[in-house]
Structures are given as C-alpha cells and as structure tokens.
Amino acid sequence: MHLYGCPMTRSTRVAWVLEEAGLDYHYTVIDLKSGEGFKPPFINLNPSGKVPALVDGDLILTESAAIGIYIADKVPAAGLIPAVGTSERALHDQWCFFASSELEQPLWLMAKHTFAFPPDQRCPAVLPSAEWEFKRQLKVLAQGLGDKTFILGEQFTVADVLLSHILTWATRGLKMDLGDEKLEAYRQRTQARPALAKAREREAHEAALKAQAQ
Structure with missing residues (x-):
C-alpha cells in the first residue's frame, strides 16, 4: 500500500x-x-x-x-471493524458517516472561512453559526458515547479514529472547548493509543x- x-x-x-x-x-x-x-x-x-x-x-x-x-x-x-452484515457494523458505519457529514463539516466550514479559502472568498459572518452547529453535534456524540470506552463499547474501531481526530482538530487546531468531561476523556483516551x-x-x-x- x-x-x-x-x-x-x-x-x-x-x-x-x-x-x-x-x-x-x-x-x-x-x-x-x-x-x-x-x-x-x-x-x-x-x-x-x-x-x-x-x-x-x-x-x-x-x-x-x-x-x-x-x-x-x-x-x-x-x-478494527465489525463484520459485514451485523448490527454492530451498521452502527459503526452510522458513526463514520456522522463523523464525516455532521460533526466535521462545521469545523471545515470554519477552517475554509478562516484560512483555507482565498481572502476574497471568506465570509467571517458564518463562523458563529458553524460553531453553534458543531456544539449541537457534540451533544449527539455525547449521547451516543454515554459511559462506553469507545463509540461501539469496548472495541476500538475506525469510527473512533475519525471521531477522535475531529475532536482533536477542534480542541487543538481551533482552540474550542468540547464542553463535556466524558467527551474530553474519550478524546484523550483515543489519542493516547501507541x-x-x-x-x-x-x-x-x-x-x-x-x-x-x-
């Protein structure tokens, strides 16, 4: 590869x-x-x-x-992933799609209108609503995670890679507070993997x- x-x-x-x-x-x-x-x-x-x-x-x-x-x-x-055709796999894929389409997109919108787009294409007015949307999706993630070690339970999966990377982008790259101790603990737990x-x-x-x- x-x-x-x-x-x-x-x-x-x-x-x-x-x-x-x-x-x-x-x-x-x-x-x-x-x-x-x-x-x-x-x-x-x-x-x-x-x-x-x-x-x-x-x-x-x-x-x-x-x-x-x-x-x-x-x-x-x-x-790193449940078997195809199982309910666990369906839930895994759900969280992968959630990570890409819901949780990450507000951050990417903020990034585009902060540094990624050419200056004449940036619209700072969208930043507050993008941050609001990200925090709304954090609540969805927090509810889904609950008291579990990883998003599916005790099995670390690709979905956790995506979610952890996005949460770290928010906290380190964009200096945002996750506003939830369990989410921050989850982020630190996954980021500590060798x-x-x-x-x-x-x-x-x-x-x-x-x-x-x-």
Missing part, C-alpha cells in the same frame, strides 16, 4: 489505521502549501488535489473514512526527509 498525505491533515487518520492494523506501507508527503496537490503526478490520483490518497494495486481511494474502512476489512484480525504516536512519527519522519531533499 502507498499512502500519499501530509502531516496534521486527514491523512493522519489513514496512517493511524495502517499502524493499528500492523501493515507495512509506503508514505509520500504532498506539500499542500506549495500547491503540490494540484500538480502531476498527485493530481492524477486525486483530481480534488486533497490528501489522503491510498494506492493499493490498481485501486485508488481518496476519502479518509472509506480508506480506513477498506484497510480494516482487509485485516479483520486487527479487530499506533497514533507511530503514525505521527512516520509522517514527521517522511516530511523531514522530503525537506532535506529539497
């Missing part, structure tokens, strides 16, 4: 799942700030110019949730090698 990514982006989610699964993989850093994502050869892998992208043989995947699910299904012994530390080390190492070569 070959992962194309950039440190401190959604590609960390994929590297995390790969480390949890115990898989070997190649990692190529894409310098997003320099516009490398919109240039060949990467633009031929993902026309949106975004990371991550995973290449596995003839297969190219470009959405972090889909990539995580694909990896977890390839290594069922890692226990596989995540390995993923971050791998990304930092590859970025350093790229910088030295330039």
Whole structure:
C-alpha cells in the first residue's frame, strides 16, 4: 500500500489505521502549501488535489473514512471493524458517516472561512453559526458515547479514529472547548493509543526527509 498525505491533515487518520492494523506501507508527503496537490503526478490520483490518497494495486481511494474502512476489512484480525452484515457494523458505519457529514463539516466550514479559502472568498459572518452547529453535534456524540470506552463499547474501531481526530482538530487546531468531561476523556483516551504516536512519527519522519531533499 502507498499512502500519499501530509502531516496534521486527514491523512493522519489513514496512517493511524495502517499502524493499528500492523501493515507495512509506503508514505509520500504532498506539500499542500506549495500547491503540490494540484500538480502531476498527485493530481492524477486525486483530481480534488486533497490528501489522503491510498494506492493499493490498481485501486485508488481518496476519502479518509472509506480508506480506513477498506484497510480494516482487509485485516479483520486487527479487530478494527465489525463484520459485514451485523448490527454492530451498521452502527459503526452510522458513526463514520456522522463523523464525516455532521460533526466535521462545521469545523471545515470554519477552517475554509478562516484560512483555507482565498481572502476574497471568506465570509467571517458564518463562523458563529458553524460553531453553534458543531456544539449541537457534540451533544449527539455525547449521547451516543454515554459511559462506553469507545463509540461501539469496548472495541476500538475506525469510527473512533475519525471521531477522535475531529475532536482533536477542534480542541487543538481551533482552540474550542468540547464542553463535556466524558467527551474530553474519550478524546484523550483515543489519542493516547501507541499506533497514533507511530503514525505521527512516520509522517514527521517522511516530511523531514522530503525537506532535506529539497
């Protein structure tokens, strides 16, 4: 497998799942700030110019949730995802879709109108309503998590990778308070996993090698 990514982006989610699964993989850093994502050869892998992208043989995947699910299904012994056709799998996929479509989108809207969009395309007026929407979705997540260790119970899954990454983006990247002790404890619990530390080390190492070569 070959992962194309950039440190401190959604590609960390994929590297995390790969480390949890115990898989070997190649990692190529894409310098997003320099516009490398919109240039060949990467633009031929993902026309949106975004990371991550995973290449596995003839297969190219470009959405972090889909990539995580694909990896977890390839290594069922890692226990990162329930079996297809079970009620647990249905709930797992529900939380993956919730993470991508409900919980993350207000944060991404804030990011776009803070730094991602060109200055003339930013609309600061949307920021308060986006923060309000994120906090509303936090309540949904808190209710779903309850007193469980992970979102499905005692099994750590790809859904937890997505949720944990989003919560950390909110607290560290956007300096937001989750407003719920159980959610913060869940975030810290998942962020403390050794596989995540390995993923971050791998990304930092590859970025350093790229910088030295330039």
